[in-house]
Amino acid sequence: DTGVSQDPRHKITKRGQNVTFRCDPISEHNRLYWYRQTLGQGPEFLTYFQNEAQLEKSRLLSDRFSAERPKGSFSTLEIQRTEQGDSAMYLCASSWDSENIQYFGAGTRLSVL
Amino acid sequence: SQQGEEDPQALSIQEGENATMNCSYKTSINNLQWYRQNSGRGLVHLILIRSNEREKHSGRLRVTLDTSKKSSSLLITASRAADTASYFCATDRSGSARQLTFGSGTQLTVLP
Numbered sequence: 001d002t003g004v005s006q007d008p009r010h011k012i013t014k015r016g017q018n019v020t021f022r023c024d025p026i027s028e029h030n031r032l033y034w035y036r037q038t039l040g041q042g043p044e045f046l047t048y049f050q051n052e053a054q055l056e057k058s059r060l061l062s063d064r065f066s067a068e069r070p071k072g073s074f075s076t077l078e079i080q081r082t083e084q085g086d087s088a089m090y091l092c093a094s095s096w097d098s099e100n101i102q103y104f105g106a107g108t109r110l111s112v113l
Numbered sequence: 114s115q116q117g118e119e120d121p122q123a124l125s126i127q128e129g130e131n132a133t134m135n136c137s138y139k140t141s142i143n144n145l146q147w148y149r150q151n152s153g154r155g156l157v158h159l160i161l162i163r164s165n166e167r168e169k170h171s172g173r174l175r176v177t178l179d180t181s182k183k184s185s186s187l188l189i190t191a192s193r194a195a196d197t198a199s200y201f202c203a204t205d206r207s208g209s210a211r212q213l214t215f216g217s218g219t220q221l222t223v224l225p
Contacts, residue, residue, distance in 0.1 A: 004155070031211060033212065033213075035215075040217075040218075041217055041218070042201045042203075042215030042216050042217050042218050043156070043201075043213075043215050044215070045212040045213070045214065048211065048212055056212065091155060091156070093155075093156075095211070099143075099144055099161055099163075099205070100143075100144070100205045100211050100213065101146065101158050101161060102156075102158065102213060103158070104148075104155035104156040104157070105155050106154055106155045107153075107154070107155055109153075
Protein backbone atom coordinates (compact mmCIF):
# COMPACT_ATOMS: atom_id res chain seq x y z
CA ASP A 1 0.00 0.00 0.00
CA THR A 2 1.61 3.21 -1.17
CA GLY A 3 -1.03 5.64 0.02
CA VAL A 4 -3.25 7.87 -2.09
CA SER A 5 -1.89 8.46 -5.58
CA GLN A 6 -2.91 11.12 -8.06
CA ASP A 7 -2.16 11.41 -11.74
CA PRO A 8 -0.92 13.53 -13.38
CA ARG A 9 1.11 15.59 -10.91
CA HIS A 10 1.08 18.59 -13.20
CA LYS A 11 -1.19 19.58 -16.07
CA ILE A 12 -0.85 22.60 -18.31
CA THR A 13 -3.74 23.28 -20.65
CA LYS A 14 -5.17 26.02 -22.77
CA ARG A 15 -8.36 27.77 -21.86
CA GLY A 16 -11.38 25.95 -23.24
CA GLN A 17 -9.81 22.49 -23.20
CA ASN A 18 -11.10 19.58 -21.12
CA VAL A 19 -8.92 17.91 -18.50
CA THR A 20 -9.32 14.76 -16.42
CA PHE A 21 -7.52 13.83 -13.22
CA ARG A 22 -7.33 10.44 -11.57
CA CYS A 23 -7.15 9.48 -7.91
CA ASP A 24 -6.40 6.03 -6.51
CA PRO A 25 -7.30 5.94 -2.80
CA ILE A 26 -5.95 3.61 -0.15
CA SER A 27 -7.52 0.31 -1.07
CA GLU A 28 -9.61 -0.37 2.03
CA HIS A 29 -10.94 3.19 2.31
CA ASN A 30 -14.60 3.57 1.37
CA ARG A 31 -14.74 7.37 1.43
CA LEU A 32 -13.08 9.55 -1.17
CA TYR A 33 -12.90 13.36 -1.31
CA TRP A 34 -11.84 15.96 -3.83
CA TYR A 35 -10.59 19.37 -2.68
CA ARG A 36 -9.23 22.42 -4.49
CA GLN A 37 -6.46 24.54 -3.05
CA THR A 38 -5.24 27.90 -4.29
CA LEU A 39 -2.00 29.57 -3.28
CA GLY A 40 -1.92 30.63 0.35
CA GLN A 41 -5.28 29.08 1.19
CA GLY A 42 -6.47 25.89 2.81
CA PRO A 43 -8.15 23.16 0.76
CA GLU A 44 -11.78 23.76 -0.17
CA PHE A 45 -14.17 20.84 -0.40
CA LEU A 46 -15.48 19.94 -3.85
CA THR A 47 -17.19 16.56 -3.62
CA TYR A 48 -17.38 13.33 -1.63
CA PHE A 49 -18.03 9.67 -2.43
CA GLN A 50 -18.94 6.83 -0.16
CA ASN A 51 -18.11 3.72 -2.16
CA GLU A 52 -19.47 4.53 -5.65
CA ALA A 53 -22.18 6.96 -4.49
CA GLN A 54 -21.51 10.68 -4.81
CA LEU A 55 -23.14 11.96 -1.62
CA GLU A 56 -22.30 15.64 -1.58
CA LYS A 57 -21.16 18.34 -3.97
CA SER A 58 -20.01 21.82 -3.07
CA ARG A 59 -21.52 24.91 -4.65
CA LEU A 60 -17.97 25.47 -5.92
CA LEU A 61 -18.51 22.54 -8.27
CA SER A 62 -20.00 24.22 -11.32
CA ASP A 63 -21.68 22.34 -14.17
CA ARG A 64 -18.30 22.18 -15.90
CA PHE A 65 -17.01 19.86 -13.18
CA SER A 66 -17.93 16.20 -12.94
CA ALA A 67 -16.57 13.42 -10.77
CA GLU A 68 -17.04 9.69 -10.85
CA ARG A 69 -16.06 6.68 -8.81
CA PRO A 70 -17.49 3.91 -10.94
CA LYS A 71 -16.60 0.81 -8.96
CA GLY A 72 -15.99 2.37 -5.59
CA SER A 73 -12.25 2.28 -6.14
CA PHE A 74 -10.44 4.96 -8.19
CA SER A 75 -12.08 8.28 -8.99
CA THR A 76 -11.83 10.77 -11.84
CA LEU A 77 -12.45 14.51 -11.81
CA GLU A 78 -13.15 16.13 -15.17
CA ILE A 79 -13.21 19.84 -15.88
CA GLN A 80 -14.78 20.85 -19.18
CA ARG A 81 -14.07 24.11 -21.01
CA THR A 82 -11.36 25.11 -18.55
CA GLU A 83 -11.05 28.72 -17.46
CA GLN A 84 -8.05 30.55 -16.03
CA GLY A 85 -9.81 30.63 -12.66
CA ASP A 86 -9.64 26.83 -12.56
CA SER A 87 -5.88 27.02 -12.05
CA ALA A 88 -5.24 25.42 -8.66
CA MET A 89 -3.99 22.33 -6.88
CA TYR A 90 -6.59 19.56 -6.94
CA LEU A 91 -6.24 17.25 -3.95
CA CYS A 92 -7.76 13.84 -3.40
CA ALA A 93 -8.15 12.25 0.03
CA SER A 94 -9.55 9.01 1.36
CA SER A 95 -10.72 7.82 4.76
CA TRP A 96 -12.50 4.93 6.44
CA ASP A 97 -12.66 5.52 10.17
CA SER A 98 -15.44 7.04 12.24
CA GLU A 99 -13.26 10.01 13.16
CA ASN A 100 -12.70 10.91 9.52
CA ILE A 101 -8.94 11.17 9.51
CA GLN A 102 -8.15 11.81 5.85
CA TYR A 103 -5.13 10.67 3.88
CA PHE A 104 -4.16 12.98 1.06
CA GLY A 105 -2.47 12.44 -2.26
CA ALA A 106 0.26 14.77 -3.48
CA GLY A 107 -2.21 16.58 -5.71
CA THR A 108 -2.52 17.57 -9.35
CA ARG A 109 -1.42 21.12 -10.13
CA LEU A 110 -3.48 22.56 -12.98
CA SER A 111 -2.35 25.60 -14.91
CA VAL A 112 -4.79 27.05 -17.43
CA LEU A 113 -3.13 29.39 -19.92
CA SER B 114 -15.90 28.38 2.16
CA GLN B 115 -13.22 28.38 4.81
CA GLN B 116 -14.49 27.40 8.23
CA GLY B 117 -12.16 29.53 10.22
CA GLU B 118 -9.16 31.68 10.55
CA GLU B 119 -5.68 30.80 11.65
CA ASP B 120 -3.36 33.07 13.48
CA PRO B 121 -0.69 34.02 12.76
CA GLN B 122 -0.62 33.72 8.97
CA ALA B 123 3.16 33.38 9.13
CA LEU B 124 5.57 32.58 11.95
CA SER B 125 9.36 32.54 11.90
CA ILE B 126 11.33 31.14 14.85
CA GLN B 127 14.76 29.76 15.68
CA GLU B 128 15.43 26.06 16.02
CA GLY B 129 14.74 24.90 19.56
CA GLU B 130 12.03 27.48 20.22
CA ASN B 131 8.35 26.62 20.63
CA ALA B 132 5.79 27.49 17.97
CA THR B 133 2.15 28.22 18.77
CA MET B 134 -0.58 28.46 16.15
CA ASN B 135 -4.21 29.32 16.78
CA CYS B 136 -7.37 28.39 14.94
CA SER B 137 -10.92 29.67 15.24
CA TYR B 138 -14.00 28.05 13.74
CA LYS B 139 -17.68 28.84 13.41
CA THR B 140 -19.93 25.81 13.84
CA SER B 141 -20.42 22.83 16.16
CA ILE B 142 -17.90 20.09 15.53
CA ASN B 143 -17.34 16.38 16.03
CA ASN B 144 -13.59 16.86 16.17
CA LEU B 145 -10.82 19.20 15.13
CA GLN B 146 -7.74 17.99 13.31
CA TRP B 147 -4.38 19.52 12.49
CA TYR B 148 -2.60 18.81 9.24
CA ARG B 149 0.82 19.72 7.91
CA GLN B 150 1.69 20.50 4.30
CA ASN B 151 5.15 20.82 2.85
CA SER B 152 5.44 23.11 -0.16
CA GLY B 153 3.76 21.65 -3.23
CA ARG B 154 2.79 18.43 -1.48
CA GLY B 155 -0.33 16.84 -0.02
CA LEU B 156 -1.46 17.22 3.57
CA VAL B 157 -0.42 14.91 6.37
CA HIS B 158 -2.55 14.32 9.44
CA LEU B 159 -0.84 15.28 12.71
CA ILE B 160 -3.30 15.06 15.58
CA LEU B 161 -7.03 14.93 16.31
CA ILE B 162 -8.93 16.25 19.31
CA ARG B 163 -12.55 15.31 19.95
CA SER B 164 -15.17 17.89 20.88
CA ASN B 165 -15.36 16.52 24.45
CA GLU B 166 -11.59 16.76 24.97
CA ARG B 167 -9.71 19.84 26.13
CA GLU B 168 -6.08 18.89 25.58
CA LYS B 169 -4.11 16.22 23.79
CA HIS B 170 -0.43 15.41 23.35
CA SER B 171 1.48 13.51 20.72
CA GLY B 172 5.27 13.61 20.85
CA ARG B 173 6.30 17.27 20.50
CA LEU B 174 2.74 18.32 19.67
CA ARG B 175 0.20 19.67 22.12
CA VAL B 176 -3.27 20.69 21.00
CA THR B 177 -5.96 22.40 23.03
CA LEU B 178 -9.63 22.91 22.27
CA ASP B 179 -12.05 25.44 23.74
CA THR B 180 -15.49 24.73 22.35
CA SER B 181 -17.05 27.67 24.20
CA LYS B 182 -14.74 30.02 22.30
CA LYS B 183 -14.69 27.84 19.18
CA SER B 184 -10.92 27.91 19.13
CA SER B 185 -7.94 25.58 19.17
CA SER B 186 -4.21 25.94 19.46
CA LEU B 187 -1.31 23.79 18.30
CA LEU B 188 2.00 23.97 20.14
CA ILE B 189 5.14 22.47 18.64
CA THR B 190 7.88 22.24 21.23
CA ALA B 191 11.63 22.24 20.58
CA SER B 192 11.13 23.05 16.90
CA ARG B 193 13.45 21.75 14.18
CA ALA B 194 14.24 23.05 10.72
CA ALA B 195 12.33 20.03 9.37
CA ASP B 196 9.14 21.42 10.98
CA THR B 197 9.11 24.18 8.35
CA ALA B 198 5.76 23.77 6.59
CA SER B 199 2.20 25.11 6.46
CA TYR B 200 -0.10 23.98 9.24
CA PHE B 201 -3.88 23.79 8.84
CA CYS B 202 -6.67 23.15 11.26
CA ALA B 203 -9.67 21.29 9.93
CA THR B 204 -13.05 20.71 11.48
CA ASP B 205 -15.27 17.67 11.10
CA ARG B 206 -18.60 19.36 11.62
CA SER B 207 -21.59 17.96 13.43
CA GLY B 208 -24.17 16.62 11.01
CA SER B 209 -21.93 17.11 7.99
CA ALA B 210 -21.39 14.60 5.23
CA ARG B 211 -17.89 14.09 6.63
CA GLN B 212 -16.13 16.73 4.60
CA LEU B 213 -13.37 18.54 6.45
CA THR B 214 -13.47 22.34 6.51
CA PHE B 215 -9.99 23.85 6.59
CA GLY B 216 -8.64 27.09 7.93
CA SER B 217 -6.38 29.34 5.92
CA GLY B 218 -3.19 27.99 7.46
CA THR B 219 -0.09 29.19 9.26
CA GLN B 220 3.23 29.16 7.40
CA LEU B 221 5.91 28.16 9.90
CA THR B 222 9.58 28.76 9.16
CA VAL B 223 12.13 27.32 11.56
CA LEU B 224 15.56 28.83 11.09
CA PRO B 225 18.60 26.63 11.77
